[in-house]
Amino acid sequence: MASTFAPVPCIILLALSSPEILVLSITLTHGNCHLSSALVNLQKMFFALENHLAQHPEDRHKWPGVDMELRARLGVGKIVVALGSEGPVAGTPVVAKYFHGTDGLSNTEIRHPELSPPPETIVPSYDHPYYTISSDPVTVALPQLMALHEPSTIAYLALGPLTSLAHLHNLSPENSILHHFAIILCMGGAVDVPGNTTPVSEFNVYADPYAAHTLFSLSLPHLHILPLDLTTPHTLPFSLYTSLVDPTFLNTSSPSQPSGKPPITHFTSSFLEGTRETINKFGGDAMEQHDPVVVWALIDWSKGGPGSPFLESSPNSPNTRHVSAEMRKRIETEGFSRRVVERRRSSDLRARFMGVNANTTAQGPENALTEVPGEGEEEEVLEADEDMPGVIAVGGEGAEGEGGDGWFDDERLAQGWEWEWREFEVETSGTLTRGMLVSDRRRSAAVLRNTGQSLNRSIAVDQLPVDSSAEGGIGVGEDEQGERVRGTKVIVATPGTDTLRTLLLERIWGVNVAVWSG
Numbered sequence: 001m002a003s004t005f006a007p008v009p010c011i012i013l014l015a016l017s018s019p020e021i022l023v024l025s026i027t028l029t030h031g032n033c034h035l036s037s038a039l040v041n042l043q044k045m046f047f048a049l050e051n052h053l054a055q056h057p058e059d060r061h062k063w064p065g066v067d068m069e070l071r072a073r074l075g076v077g078k079i080v081v082a083l084g085s086e087g088p089v090a091g092t093p094v095v096a097k098y099f100h101g102t103d104g105l106s107n108t109e110i111r112h113p114e115l116s117p118p119p120e121t122i123v124p125s126y127d128h129p130y131y132t133i134s135s136d137p138v139t140v141a142l143p144q145l146m147a148l149h150e151p152s153t154i155a156y157l158a159l160g161p162l163t164s165l166a167h168l169h170n171l172s173p174e175n176s177i178l179h180h181f182a183i184i185l186c187m188g189g190a191v192d193v194p195g196n197t198t199p200v201s202e203f204n205v206y207a208d209p210y211a212a213h214t215l216f217s218l219s220l221p222h223l224h225i226l227p228l229d230l231t232t233p234h235t236l237p238f239s240l241y242t243s244l245v246d247p248t249f250l251n252t253s254s255p256s257q258p259s260g261k262p263p264i265t266h267f268t269s270s271f272l273e274g275t276r277e278t279i280n281k282f283g284g285d286a287m288e289q290h291d292p293v294v295v296w297a298l299i300d301w302s303k304g305g306p307g308s309p310f311l312e313s314s315p316n317s318p319n320t321r322h323v324s325a326e327m328r329k330r331i332e333t334e335g336f337s338r339r340v341v342e343r344r345r346s347s348d349l350r351a352r353f354m355g356v357n358a359n360t361t362a363q364g365p366e367n368a369l370t371e372v373p374g375e376g377e378e379e380e381v382l383e384a385d386e387d388m389p390g391v392i393a394v395g396g397e398g399a400e401g402e403g404g405d406g407w408f409d410d411e412r413l414a415q416g417w418e419w420e421w422r423e424f425e426v427e428t429s430g431t432l433t434r435g436m437l438v439s440d441r442r443r444s445a446a447v448l449r450n451t452g453q454s455l456n457r458s459i460a461v462d463q464l465p466v467d468s469s470a471e472g473g474i475g476v477g478e479d480e481q482g483e484r485v486r487g488t489k490v491i492v493a494t495p496g497t498d499t500l501r502t503l504l505l506e507r508i509w510g511v512n513v514a515v516w517s518g
Helices: 008-016 035-055 057-062 068-073 138-146 163-171 203-207 209-216 238-244 263-281 290-301 325-333 347-354 445-451 458-462 497-509
Strands: 025-028 079-083 131-137 155-158 183-187 223-226 235-237 286-288 320-324 379-383 418-422 425-427 488-493
Touching (some): 008 263, 008 290, 025 035, 025 138, 035 057, 035 263, 131 138, 138 163, 155 163, 163 209, 183 290, 203 209, 209 223, 209 425, 223 290, 235 497, 238 263, 238 286, 263 286, 263 497, 290 497
Parallel strands (some): 025 079, 079 131, 155 183, 223 488
Antiparallel strands (some): 235 286, 320 379
């Protein structure tokens, strides 16, 4: 994963500290830095988290994403780390070292060697307690992981260039694996605002416009993009971080010291001090929370209830699962929501992506969440799609496993979130406009008001043959009938930046803070 302006470790830490979601895999790709540096940075983050929990065992309940007992109970193992591409689908690779430094983590490798884990713990063969590094590329590792779960039970958060998603789709375009995600949330693009890499382009789309063109032209009903228009106003001021998290935090002239502060705080301060200097050069003193907004959206939407894109379970559903009193108590005491998810392995999905005979019965327990009550324990039966800790569950009655056909029932989001359908095309190779989301404004209401014209001149272009576009120009997709399709769902409103600030401060750094307005 990659991000612009909001360093990746904060996003992953937010996900790991949130009981509403369960991280199954972290896929790394090009973007902020080279692929090898991205892996090193991820290992540094896990090293800091491991040290933090060793020094502060009382905080273990605050990090359900690395609670291995809980993960075992849910039928999942360690987090699978998979490597993606070193460059875009096509075109010239770019790296955001101007902002994130040569190592992708504000050059902490120079200032803070103490953040690096012991050499013997970063080799692929090392048995890390929290994660395992797949020997397969993401195009193999992720389908294998998905084959262990029912379709439409896994969400995908794209926080960097869309290269991995494009490659996954291209494995079988006519039966794309992307349809088997419950929801795809993508941070990227600048729809009606200036870009942050060029005057018209946001970094993630700029870094691989061909991948963005591939994804956006599919018009997937479960794909939502969260562009700069939405994410830029969400900030975490460095003054707030200093006052509530790390009073010694300044910049690289006064590097963070590990003594006297929790390991997680030392880790975040160590790379944020460099980030602050870069942002200061741009005239600001706050982190723009582009990627955390995406994780926040998934957290909010996964809570279920009215307005959620996830279906409520049917009262007549024949699918029931058994949960012991011990597990029920754990769910309630740790504040988890209660959705029990059917965990049967799909033999059809295994056959499609792993070469397994469709008639072969998957090995292992049919339902990894089923527990046999011990002697004297009360047994509770819950509907298959009620709520269970951290698993993004959808489906139940009406779910077809076709990219949310059965889960986005009324097209409403969680409270405070709003979306609009926007039509645009992705410029793939323009010298000045690479990565631009090109909207056709000739038919907009504003143009009609300003010119007094009622002509819709876009019809002339729409009636051109689909193959008339020059190769490498503006990307335009086709549907099965050869008609032009473009655009996707764009998130346009959130509950507000104060809510996100509170979430970040409480979950990552354990700060209890009321809504801050400053």
